[in-house]
Amino acid sequence: MKLNLKTKSCFVILFALATSAFAQINPKFKEIHHQFYGQWPKTITxxxxxxxYKADTLTRSQTWYEAGIFPNLFRIDFGDPKDGNAVIYRGDTTYNFRQSKKLKPAVNPNILVYLLGGMYFETLEQVNQKLTKDGFDMSKGFKGIWKGKEVNIIGVASTDTTKSQLWYDAKNHYLVRMTQQNEKSRLECQFEDxxxxxxxxxxxxxxxxVNGKLVQTEEYHDFKINVDLNPDFFNPEKFGSWHWMNK
Known part of the structure; x- marks a missing residue:
């Protein structure tokens, strides 16, 4: 294909913009993404x-059963799966079920599915675009201490509780803390053990x-990777036809 001078100039500008956006990603985040990119298991259960919790008091507890096919399929069954109470995440769309009845779908992406696995199936450029859109400034970062260990903090250049940010263990690169700030509320998740x-x-x-108040705790058990999962399990139109616990 023969390019005229004007067309060549457009290509140069587009390449420069793409290169600039890539260069702005914090080097430590690049390192974290590189470690797990293409290494993450396809499925988990x-x-x-x-x-x-309410007012720092435990009000009730329940067992949840969870499964995912990365990068963007995830399902949670609340209580006994036979009761038909569940949620299915398919990309940015959420499908809720009550007593096996499907409720109206909603646009409600689960950012934790992305941060805790999904992003390692996408290129660094794609991850940068996604997380920037979700309010994280991927060009900024600094070192800090979290519960006695060194961490790399992505999203801010210094201590700032008003901005969205990701905290990664400096040695092993796993996520230990996430805060996501929007106009009305502040979500914080702490990951341990x-x-x-x-x-x-x-x-x-x-x-x-949520807004500094503890609302939920989760204790994980029987964590497995690379489990044989039927994609129908994440199909809202086939809800109830199959379950990974009793396949």
């Missing part, structure tokens, strides 16, 4: 003991805060 399985690390406990 686990169950968790979920605690619900990491264990290595295969080439990845997975959290054993999670604490979730």
């Amino acid at each position: 686990f169950n968790q003991k979920t605690g619900f 990491h264990q290595k399985i295969g080439k990845i690390w997975h959290e054993g406990n999670v604490k979730i805060f």
Whole structure:
């Protein structure tokens, strides 16, 4: 294809913009993404003991059964799967079920599915675009200490509790803290008790805060990777036809 001078100039500008955007990604985040890119297991399953809190007091608990096919399929069954209470995440769309009845779908992406696995199936440029859109400034970062260990903090250049940010263990590169700030609320997740399985690390406990108040805790059990999962399990139109626990 023969290019005229004007067309060549456009290509040069587009290349410069793309190169500039890539260069602006924090070097430590590039390192983290590189470590797990293409190494993350395609599927996971686990169950968790979920605690619900109000005014710092545990009000009830429930067992959840969870499974995912990365990068963007995830399902949670609340309580006994036979009761038909569940949620299916398919990319940015969420499908809720109550007593096996499908409710109206909603645009409600689960950012944790992306941060805790999904992003390692996409290129660094794609991850940068996604997380920037979600409010994280991927060009900024600095070192800090979290619970006695060194961490790399991505999203801010210095201590700032008003901005969205990701905190990664400096040695093993697993996520230990996430805060996402929007106009009305601040979501914070803390990830603890990491264990290595295969080439990845997975959290054993999670604490979730909204506007500084503890609202939920999660204790993970029986975490497995590369499980044979039927894609129909994540198909809202085939809900109830198959379950990974009793396949």
